[in-house]
Amino acid sequence: MNPQESALDYPFADTLPAPGTSLAVAPGVRWLRMALPFALNHINLWLLEDTQPGPDGQPRAGWTIIDCGIANDDTRAAWEQVFTQELAGKPVLRVVATHCHPDHVGLAAWLCERWQVPLYMTVGEYGFARMMSAGLPGADGPAMVPHFRRHGLTDPARLAQLEGRKNYYPSLVPAVPAHFVRLEEGQPLTIGGAQWQVITGTGHSPEHAALYCASAGVLISGDMVLPRISTNTSVFAIEPEADAVGQFLQSLGKFAALPQDTLVLPSHGKPFRGLQVRIAQLREHHAARLDEVRQACVRPQSAADIVPIMFNRELDMHQLSFAMGEALAHLHRLWYAGELQRQQDADGVLRFVQRT
Ligand SMILES: [Zn+2]
Numbered sequence: 001m002n003p004q005e006s007a008l009d010y011p012f013a014d015t016l017p018a019p020g021t022s023l024a025v026a027p028g029v030r031w032l033r034m035a036l037p038f039a040l041n042h043i044n045l046w047l048l049e050d051t052q053p054g055p056d057g058q059p060r061a062g063w064t065i066i067d068c069g070i071a072n073d074d075t076r077a078a079w080e081q082v083f084t085q086e087l088a089g090k091p092v093l094r095v096v097a098t099h100c101h102p103d104h105v106g107l108a109a110w111l112c113e114r115w116q117v118p119l120y121m122t123v124g125e126y127g128f129a130r131m132m133s134a135g136l137p138g139a140d141g142p143a144m145v146p147h148f149r150r151h152g153l154t155d156p157a158r159l160a161q162l163e164g165r166k167n168y169y170p171s172l173v174p175a176v177p178a179h180f181v182r183l184e185e186g187q188p189l190t191i192g193g194a195q196w197q198v199i200t201g202t203g204h205s206p207e208h209a210a211l212y213c214a215s216a217g218v219l220i221s222g223d224m225v226l227p228r229i230s231t232n233t234s235v236f237a238i239e240p241e242a243d244a245v246g247q248f249l250q251s252l253g254k255f256a257a258l259p260q261d262t263l264v265l266p267s268h269g270k271p272f273r274g275l276q277v278r279i280a281q282l283r284e285h286h287a288a289r290l291d292e293v294r295q296a297c298v299r300p301q302s303a304a305d306i307v308p309i310m311f312n313r314e315l316d317m318h319q320l321s322f323a324m325g326e327a328l329a330h331l332h333r334l335w336y337a338g339e340l341q342r343q344q345d346a347d348g349v350l351r352f353v354q355r356t
């Protein structure tokens with residue numbers, strides 16, 4: 001546990017639910033943990049006791065699932081175990097996906113089909129999930145090649161790897177349900193008799209939905225507030241001028257107003273208390289990163305030049321694409337703040353330098 005983590009309170013200590021099992025974390029809320037085949041090796045999903053009208057219009061007790069896991073056999077097998085052992089014989093009534101990333105929405109189509117239930121998402125996340133699952137031009141792996149080349153990534157081997165990632169997202173999210181129920185900022189959602197509220201956020205994904213229940217004192221934070229790692233804030237090809245860090249920092253302000261003792265249920269890491277402490281840590285983290293970038297930009301720097309300054313370690317292609325996106329997002333924050341100016345050099349690469 002690093003010093004920052006030890007400033008947080010973990011009410012369940014090191015207890016984790018084994019794959020295919022669940023752990024009660026709040027009244028009517030159970031924690032599931034599924035494996036991921038990445039450096040980030042797990043995702044937390046949540047089961048909420050719920051009651052919704054059945055096909056005959058009568059109230060039917062069951063479960064609302066929050067987030068889905070990626071589409072692979074291991075995750076489907078873990079879900080099957082959950083269905084037989086953890087649902088107390090009751091059905092799944094609906095599926096909510098906090099956002100469009102593969103670990104969150106990967107199995108949404110399978111879950112919705114299997115239980116014949118609707119998918120709830122914000123329109124921004126739903127649209128992106130559909131676009132990326134279909135591998136549409138501009139939202140696929142190869143679109144990254146000209147984007148990252150323009151930002152100084154010139155290694156032909158790396159660019160060839162990016163070119164080959166055409167099916168990366170569709171391989172993890174082969175399908176997304178053909179229709180959805182819209183979640184919106186501030187929208188009340190009755191789940192199991194309790195009132196939950198949608199809190200949208202940007203900077204990590206287009207329109208991320210976190211869920212807050214004031215009466216239970218619980219925030220399902222998705223990827224917007226994580227206890228150990230900082231949320232990825234990247235500028236990708238489809239929105240090349242984005243101010244992802246600025247958007248993320250602004251979105252954090254919405255969570256800062258929640259009560260101190262809120263139990264935070266994050267998508268990665270362990271449930272914790274200390275939301276305001278964590279938000280302050282994240283703000284300090286980005287301030288320190290921006291400071292590094294600001295100092296480096298005494299002379300012109302591309303995003304590729306910034307990567308080794310911010311990430312002083314070997315990066316595989318998956319990590320490098322996030323590192324490029326993050327480096328660019330920090331450059332953009334300073335550019336939008338008027339501290340840096342952007343120039344396109346004769347080699348076609350965009351570089352940022354302190355404004356004189
Ligand atoms: Zn995410």
